[in-house]
Amino acid sequence: MPLxxxxxKFVPRVDFLHYLDDYVINFKISIRYNRYVNDASLDVNNGKWRVIVKDSTLNVDEIYVADYLVVATxxxxxxxxxxxxxxxxFEGEYLHCSKYLNGRSWYDKNVLVVGSGNSGMEIAYDLSIVIKSPVHYFTKEMVYVGMSILKYISTDKVDKLMLTMSKLKYGDMSKYGLVRPKEGPFALKLSGGHTPTIDVGCIKKIKKGKVKVYPAIANIKKGRIIEFEDGKSGExxxxxxxxxYKTNVQKWLKDYKELFNENGMPKTCYPNHWKGRNRIYCAGFAxxxxxxxxxxxxxxxxxxxxxxINARKLPVTA
Known part of the structure; x- marks a missing residue:
């Protein structure tokens, strides 16, 4: 169903949520909310997948049996x-960005954001604090252009174009402590799943000195002192x-070796990664x-x- x-071109969040609601209604999709998969395994007796799910609202287990299993986590x-x-x-507070709502309770506090991807840059922009380099950074229009031409041009050529556009837009950011990775943005995406960072205004704050950039953390001393790889430290x-984030397939999919390796990623490389034996599939792992x-x-x-379709064509035996 098209938008x-x-x-x-860049759909606002609220409009996209409305699209998802319309999609569910249009295709009559029955979604089971507040449920967590505890176990999924192949029943060797009948060749079907057996999934045990916890309904967190009623605190009861449910069992689903299916011919096909699609792992879309x-x-x-x-x-x-x-x-x-x-x-x-560390005597201060630390948390993952998935728990971040806003920085109201951190007024007048020194906050360090570890990571300079999209989440890290947005939080740093929100709080005017410090972030960790290195990172590629682009406008959303640049990323759109890059993604559009990836279908026709090799990754290394697209990366060179992206870097040229970024340098023309932002100039040399190394003097502010913001350095780029050695690999290009889309090469990094393919090798490690790192999405190119879209600048929401953080670069301007870095140039104005409102957001500071540090290298990687070396260690954390007793109290609230953090030492960085360049020898500098801060409280x-x-x-x-x-x-x-990381995948958690190994935790609940008992027969994950049908399709996944020990790290919870497909054993077969893209574009042949999506299908395993015994009718198990994966989406979103490419x-x-x-x-x-x-x-x-x-x-x-x-x-x-x-x-x-083929099953319907099978002859019926008496």
Whole structure:
């Protein structure tokens, strides 16, 4: 179902939520809310998938049995906080950015945002605090151009174009402590799933000195002192980890080796990653953004459809 032609190219959040509601109504999708999958496994006796789900509202277990299992939890599921030497002794407050609502309670406090992706840059802009480099940064229009031409031009050429546009727009940011990764933005996306960072105004604040940039954390000393890799240190009251997420497939999918490796990612590389044996599929693990998710969904739907059509054609035996 396409988006309304009346909507702008960059769809506002509220309008996109309305689109999702309309999508559910149009296709009569029955969504089960407030449920958590505790266990999913293949029943070798009948070849069906058995999924045990906890209804958190009623505090009861539910069991679903299906011919097909689509793992659509994606590569970003559980909040990830890296192991940092001394973090357990930090006397201030620390949290993952998924818990961040606003910074009202941190007025007049020194806050460190670890991570300079989209979440980190937006929080830094919101609070006028410090962030950790390195990072690629672009306007949303630049990212749109890059994603559009990736279909026709190689990744390295698109990356060179993106970097040229960014340098023309922002100039040399290394004097402010903001350095770029060695890999290009879309090469990083393919290799590690890191989405190019869209500047929402944080770069301007960095240039004005309202947001400071630090290198990676070396260790955390007793109290609230944080040492960085360049030898400098600072005292902080709060650490916000905008350090991304990781998949949790291994926790609940007992037969994950049908499709996934030990890290919870598909064993087969893109574009052949989406299907495993025994009718198990995955969507959102291609490290290729919304375009990859759309491709996965279409392939999975077509494959399941072919199964059901062929099943109807089977002769009925007496």
């Amino acid at each position: 309304s032609s009346d909507l702008p 994606g590569e970003n599921c559980d909040a990830y906080i890296p192991m940092i030497n001394g973090l357990e002794n 902080f009251d709060v650490i916000v980890f905008a350090t991304g 490290k290729n953004g919304l375009m990859g998710i759309a491709s996965d969904a279409q392939k999975i739907a077509n494959d399941i459809c072919s199964f059901t």
